Amino acid sequence: MKTIDIRLKSTLLTLALVFMIVLVVNFWPDIVNQPMPDVAEPAPGSNTSALFDRAVTDLRKRHYRQAIESFRKVLKSSPTMPEAYANIGFAHIELKQYELAKQAFNTTLELRPGQVNAYWGLAVSLEGLGDIPAAMGAMKTYVHLARPDDVYLKKANAALWEWQQMKKTAAQ
DSSP states (O other): OHHHHHHHHHHHHHHHHHHHHHHHHHHSOOTTTSOOOOOOOOOTTOOHHHHHHHHHHHHHTTOHHHHHHHHHHHHHHOTTOHHHHHHHHHHHHHTTOHHHHHHHHHHHHHHOTTOHHHHHHHHHHHHHTTOHHHHHHHHHHHHHHSOTTOTTHHHHHHHHHHHHHHHHHHHO
């Protein structure tokens, strides 16, 4: 009689746990697919949008130092704009200033952990610093978060393959 009670209790406990897991899975927020919070609001009365556009133009024209200064001006009026930090990071990569790039991407990710392009930039800057294992970790995160139609996804997988081959060669 006692074994039946234990089995019944075990069955009820198992069913309760399964029910709780189903509830959690169905109602747990999907962080990756949620819209990003708008943390990049310009300060009231500022011309942040025009400054940001000018900074992007500098970056596209390959005026990297000027772009960095322009993005810093943007950050004076909108200090929590992750896009500005990410673009500063990309400018530093082009100048081969990998430590500064890494710092910019880390700041971007502190402000917005879902800023996918920051993982790409972080991986490239870590590679530039010679930290291949950390670069692989950042690039794997990029691959995990990127959309299937992302134009850089093939390059990311190629970089991961290349780094894995380097790791194998070094181990031999």
